[in-house]
Amino acid sequence: MKHTLDKIKLSLNEMFSNSSDLTIKDIILKSNYKIKGAVITIEGLCSKDELAQSVLNPLMMHDFGTSTPQAALETILTSVSGSCDMTRFNSTQELIAFITSGFAVIALDGCDDMIAVGVQGYSYRSVSEPESEVVQRGAREGFTEPLRVNMSMIRRRMKNPDLIFEQLTVGTESKTQIMICYLKHCASPSLVKKVKTRLNECQLPTIFASGYLSEYLEDKSTSRLFSGVGISERPDTVCGKLTEGRIAIIVDGTPAVIIIPRLFVEEFQGVDDYSNRSYYATLIRLIKYLSFFFAVFAPALYVALAQFHPEYIPTWILIKTSESLAVTPLPVTLEVLLITFIYEIMKEAGLRIPKSLGHAVSIVGGLVVGESAVNAGIITASTLMVVATAAISSYVTSPLYPPVTILRVILIITAGVAGLWGIVLVTAVTIISMCSKTSLGVPYMSSLSPFSLRSMRDVFIRASWKKLGSHTIRVQKFPETEEK
């Protein structure tokens, strides 16, 4: 395909419909033949200083003498521009990909090839501590939006040639760049292949967040209540997972990095566990498991006991509870459901209103809705306390918040209809569903069921580093994993 400069400019203007951010700077090189050229960029994606220093100034200053356009292009590539990020190409698709990624493209009249120079310089949020994964001891660094910055944060921690980044483009409209990241000697090649196949199957028009890809990465015909895809905003967490044979997927434009496979027991492991003393980390972990059970079962058990089996409640509590339950207008099941829904509404409102109004919502929620409703006899204090404690407990393992909330509501309704027996049956079905789930062929409930004694040193307890460090368990080595 023979490009002339005018043709390129015309086709670009047509494709971008004369978009105002498409910038084509015409230049004439200092040479005997007055070679015409153009530097093509997208406004706002390039650093103007970098563009001037690495592209425009050297091009204007250099004397190309008697060079033909082809020879001039060679000279630019080898001895004119000081940039280390230069690529030679010759197709229109590549031209579009480069300029929309913040490259400056140099095109010369009468020359087939073009040169892309990396001068990216858009503004982005600086590296800061991720709000969702705050730690007491450990790095205060979290991922940010640009892909390259996130890659560098991982590379800085893993100075290892086995760390592989493989680029893919997803999103038929957005053409979002994603990076598959793994340690060559740790990750199973079949797992990497599976991830690539599933990502290639994604035909979404736009990918603006990691969550868009999560569903495509889940194993087919397994339960969707719990997620087999993990998310982290911390480079240290991602690096730790990579050494266990997991695969990370960095999506351009989002700080949330996907980690796959994800197991149930991982939801109870935190970065701080590995910084604290092992006995304290073990205590915290047990508290996390208890909180999970409390968050799921407490309101349902309260409903079942109050409605069907009051004889199991100690007498001194029963007297107080039954007195207050007798004067409230709603049955206990509806009361618990109502408070649960009000809490969810307040949570959603709290997340979305401006911070300056946050205190007002707290006052309205805590004092007006809560205390006034109890004083007015609409709800009982004991119900409020149980639901509130369950809600707080669900944040101890925050990645499990969505399934915990759904399960809690299902269990409350079941407890209201069938009492403790209903809770038992729903629990049995849920356990079956969780046991049947897999994440990239690895059983989701691995370590617990299928049981792995060796992995138990980092499940309910956190063994000392001497024991943990002696043998790293690769995720593909878990029992009953498909295609080891």
Next chain:
Amino acid sequence: MQPNIKFSSKRLMLSLMLCSCSVILLQNHNVSPKNSFTVNLLCMLGGLAVSAVMFLPSVILKKTRDTDFLTVSAQSTPKLKIPLAAVYALYFVYAAEYFLLPYTDLFCKKYYPEVSPCVIGLCLLGACVYAAYKGANIISRFGLFLFAFALLTNLLMFGGSITSLDFANDSFALKADWDSALSTVIYFCAPSFIAVIYACLAGETKNFTLKQPLFALFFTALKYALVLFFVSFAVGAYAQRQDYQSFILSRVAHFDGFAGIESLFVALATMSVFMIISLFLSCINKSAQQGRLKNSILFAAIIFAVSFIAEWNNSVKEIFINDYIFIIFTAVVAVLIPLAYIFTGRKAK
């Protein structure tokens, strides 16, 4: 689901052990006061010895050919596939009734009288269809959680009864009434049904050792012995006048102000029956070798229809909860048919 993965034989055996332990949870057989505790214990050991014998054919097949009886029969006599599948399906439907009927009866009589047994049965069977659809591997994974729960419940049940122990002078003497002793032996043969499940599912497991069935039967015996011991000495004469004696044991167990262990007992019984019927449906799926979901729904519907009839017609119910019929039927499908195949196979060689 992971249909093509062989799972640990240990885990299947653990699940079978939990199933066999559930027999005594649903106990509506009165351990006779005419027999001393020692005699009852010997009867129990006799019953479990019979169960061990029933395990032999499937264990031989597993050890020698690393497969299960259903696979062997499908390979050696393809023409008999359908009649054989029908016999096994009939057995599993019968066995499901043998557990479902006492369970709904226990639930409605002792725990929550206001509810209809048919509703309980229907909900339970619905859950079992889902589990059977997921397969025996997944049900055995569920078994590990059930094991943890069973440990906790038993600990509370026995721990809470220790303070009530009262030993009579002649408790350990060999005082026996032979008629009731025989019926006790037959009653304790009931765990032999796990040999039939094993005969169907053994091919899906790996790493089998002879120790596994022995340990399963040993721990079943231990559980039974503990229940017999506490029923005899912690509940005593109060239990003798009532059915579902182990339920009574859980009701009287208490820790100071904390009571209500019968709820945990009912939860354990529910989960055990859930696992047993799910395994039965899985075995039917294996013998029929057809679509799991459709097959499970069909046989769950049959089980429900039969239990519905049994709830209304007492003579039908009597047939389904008859220990003698159950043991004879179990002996036929666990021992006679597999042995016939083993010997025919040897002659053919």
